[in-house]
Amino acid sequence: MEMNEVPHIIEAILFVSGEPVRIADIAAALELSEMEIVTVIENLQRDLDNTRRGITLRRYGDHLRLETRPEYAPYVERLLQPVQKQSLSQTAMETLAVIAYRQPATKGEVEHVRGVKCDYSIQSLLSKDLIKELGRKEALGRPILYGTTDRFLEHFGISDIRELPPLPPPEQPPSASLPAAAE
DSSP states (O other): OOGGGHHHHHHHHHHHHOSOEEHHHHHHHHTOOHHHHHHHHHHHHHHHHHTTOSEEEEEETTEEEEEEOGGGHHHHHHHHOOOOOOOOOHHHHHHHHHHHHHOSEEHHHHHHHHSSOOHHHHHHHHHTTSEEEEEEOSSTTOOEEEEEOHHHHHHHTOSSGGGSOOOOOOOOOOOOOOOOOOO
């Protein structure tokens, strides 16, 4: 394999897979270092952007995926009329937000923030591969720690967790001043 073929091979792998592929898996398949693959994908991304191709290469954490260029998506949708993506319920979104901003977080910590049980939401998010188990907390009962996945990054269109918007400042309780008593 010639090095000038590597971008084309990566493009073919991503095209056929249809799903995000780990950089480490591509490196292993091509018998190259991850650093070499990262350099190639950065050049491939630039080439796809500069030539305004119909596809773009997106990185979600340590995964890569070929996607339709956003400005061409309406034409693709018009043709394919895709089924609507199943949206997350409000409770699942709240649970996911707590985990995303506090990760690693235990179920108990999420329930403390939300004020309600979240067993179903956590199971739902695990089944959708938006969160994963990261291990166990060194505390009484050794509760499971949860964190977000690369699918979470993909779902929200961000490359890294640091791209999440900042949390709003905590609400200040109303001042405790009472109106003066009328005489």
